[in-house]
Amino acid sequence: MTTHSSNSYSIDPQAAHKFYINGQWVSPVIPASLSVVNPANEAVVAQVALGSAEDVDRAVAAARAAFAGWSTSSVASRARVLGKIYELILERKEALAQALSLEMGAAISFSRTMQVPLAAEHVRVARDLLSSYRFQTVEDGTAIEREPIGVCGLITPWNWPLYQITAKVAPAIAAGCTVVLKPSELSPLSALLFAQLVHDAGLPPGVFNLVNGNGSEVGAAMAAHPDIDMISITGSNRAGALVAQAAAPTVKRVTQELGGKSPNLLLPDADFGKAVPLGVMSAFRNVGQSCSAPTRMIVPKSRLAEVESLAAATANAIIVGDPTSEDTVLGPIANAAQFNRVQAMIEVGLAEGAKLVCGGPGRVQGFEKGFYTRPTVFSEVDSAMRIAQEEIFGPVLCIIPYETLDEAIAIANDTVYGLGAHVQAQDLDLARAVASRIRAGQVHLNYPAWNPMAPFGGYKRSGNGREYGVFGFEEYLETKAIIGLGALSEPPSRT
Numbered sequence: 001m002t003t004h005s006s007n008s009y010s011i012d013p014q015a016a017h018k019f020y021i022n023g024q025w026v027s028p029v030i031p032a033s034l035s036v037v038n039p040a041n042e043a044v045v046a047q048v049a050l051g052s053a054e055d056v057d058r059a060v061a062a063a064r065a066a067f068a069g070w071s072t073s074s075v076a077s078r079a080r081v082l083g084k085i086y087e088l089i090l091e092r093k094e095a096l097a098q099a100l101s102l103e104m105g106a107a108i109s110f111s112r113t114m115q116v117p118l119a120a121e122h123v124r125v126a127r128d129l130l131s132s133y134r135f136q137t138v139e140d141g142t143a144i145e146r147e148p149i150g151v152c153g154l155i156t157p158w159n160w161p162l163y164q165i166t167a168k169v170a171p172a173i174a175a176g177c178t179v180v181l182k183p184s185e186l187s188p189l190s191a192l193l194f195a196q197l198v199h200d201a202g203l204p205p206g207v208f209n210l211v212n213g214n215g216s217e218v219g220a221a222m223a224a225h226p227d228i229d230m231i232s233i234t235g236s237n238r239a240g241a242l243v244a245q246a247a248a249p250t251v252k253r254v255t256q257e258l259g260g261k262s263p264n265l266l267l268p269d270a271d272f273g274k275a276v277p278l279g280v281m282s283a284f285r286n287v288g289q290s291c292s293a294p295t296r297m298i299v300p301k302s303r304l305a306e307v308e309s310l311a312a313a314t315a316n317a318i319i320v321g322d323p324t325s326e327d328t329v330l331g332p333i334a335n336a337a338q339f340n341r342v343q344a345m346i347e348v349g350l351a352e353g354a355k356l357v358c359g360g361p362g363r364v365q366g367f368e369k370g371f372y373t374r375p376t377v378f379s380e381v382d383s384a385m386r387i388a389q390e391e392i393f394g395p396v397l398c399i400i401p402y403e404t405l406d407e408a409i410a411i412a413n414d415t416v417y418g419l420g421a422h423v424q425a426q427d428l429d430l431a432r433a434v435a436s437r438i439r440a441g442q443v444h445l446n447y448p449a450w451n452p453m454a455p456f457g458g459y460k461r462s463g464n465g466r467e468y469g470v471f472g473f474e475e476y477l478e479t480k481a482i483i484g485l486g487a488l489s490e491p492p493s494r495t
């Protein structure tokens with residue numbers, strides 16, 4: 001129902017009014033729709049069907065019916081379909097990139113080089129690990145079997161829409177689970193293209209189902225559903241907690257990838273000329289709308305003036321503008337609610353007495369419409385300030401000074417979050433020792449390349465569970481021990 005070509009974005013308006021359930025495009029049980037707004041100009045660009053609990057029931061029934069066949073399908077056949085999905089993402093990469101830029105404002109160059117290729121990587125990784133993963137092992141006469149957990153409800157956010165979808169869908173279906181996906185209601189277009197692509201890849205009906213809708217209705221119905229075995233949500237702490245509460249009576253597995261306020265600790269021996277500009281660009285990547293963005297730069301007090309000047313020069317040089325322009329580095333913030341929240345937090349920083357190094361409130365000059373936000377750097381930030389404690393989810397960096405290493409580490413750990421962290425240093429032994437003392441799921445030393453195999457997830461209130469690679473894959477598996485096999489030492493093969 002969706003149409004595509006290698007160089008244009010297009011969704012059949014009829015398909016946008018439908019959900020993908022049991023291998024078919026179907027109308028919502030109760031007719032309703034929601035508007036998709038282009039954050040670059042605030043124009044409505046599409047109407048998409050809005051689901052209800054009844055649509056969730058239909059999708060879950062389809063996923064449940066498909067589970068028996070898919071969970072016992074051969075690993076090789078699952079790898080083949082994942083390989084086809086991977087190929088189709090690459091083949092349709094331009095259409096996907098255009099949809100992403102339209103629905104959430106990512107600069108087109110960023111959609112092309114990051115949002116789409118990294119999303120494809122999750123599919124490739126899931127395909128590849130099937131060739132070596134051991135679903136059955138035997139030790140001391142006990143067989144350990146890893147089996148798909150069942151029907152999975154997957155709830156995703158708007159900031160990396162396709163990437164978050166593939167990070168969940170690919171390992172789930174690789175594991176032999178069947179899924180119901182609810183993408184963010186604010187970015188449903190790339191998800192519709194993804195559903196079409198999954199269909200074209202030949203995934204059997206019912207293995208993948210998509211229902212669009214609000215969190216409070218469709219998401220909540222999924223979390224509470226008695227026939228869903230596991231819920232995986234990426235989103236705010238508010239939604240993550242609500243999902244866990246709604247899921248509790250049915251004792252389903254809940255994994256949560258939630259907020260962050262990641263520290264970037266510059267040790268005195270770091271190369272500041274590189275570490276500061278790269279730190280600013282990392283914090284502002286995707287317009288600061290990344291849960292693991294390193295938004296707290298923790299620097300030696302004696303180097304504060306130097307850091308401020310390097311940070312200002314970097315931030316002031318960033319081209320913020322129309323996401324369709326090839327030169328644009330940062331497009332607008334993805335939606336009105338997020339824009340208003342970021343503006344309010346910039347005002348909070350000023351009211352708290354932080355030193356404004358560059359940027360500030362208001363739209364980028366020259367724009368009267370669109371959620372264009374000025375890259376903003378605050379310095380002399382105290383760790384107790386709200387701007388240092390709360391996730392802002394926009395291009396706002398806090399520079400926090402320290403005097404001793406112990407103080408720096410204490411500041412790094414001084415939020416309710418524990419998702420990502422960065423350490424910059426030339427002495428790698430010291431950087432490694434500092435990394436061990438940071439309470440976070442990932443610590444990056446000197447801005448390494450992205451590793452899709454490295455487990456990703458949060459300590460503390462940043463979430464529960466891990467995504468990516470083998471760790472992410474195993475979230476979708478149950479563990480069974482078969483005890484009393486006696487001398488049987490080799491498990492039956494299951495390929």
Ligand code: NAD
Binds near residue numbers: 156215216236290
């Ligand atoms: P959000 O919580 O508003 O929405 C996320 C998803 O949850 C959406 O699909 C939404 O419809 C759904 N949802 C909302 N309320 C729900 C409810 N009561 N029951 C079930 N589902 C519900 O978050 P957002 O604004 O889309 O995304 C931004 C947030 O996501 C930020 O806080 C960010 O840090 C977090 N995030 C975390 C990660 C991570 O991997 N840790 C990645 C990206 C974003």
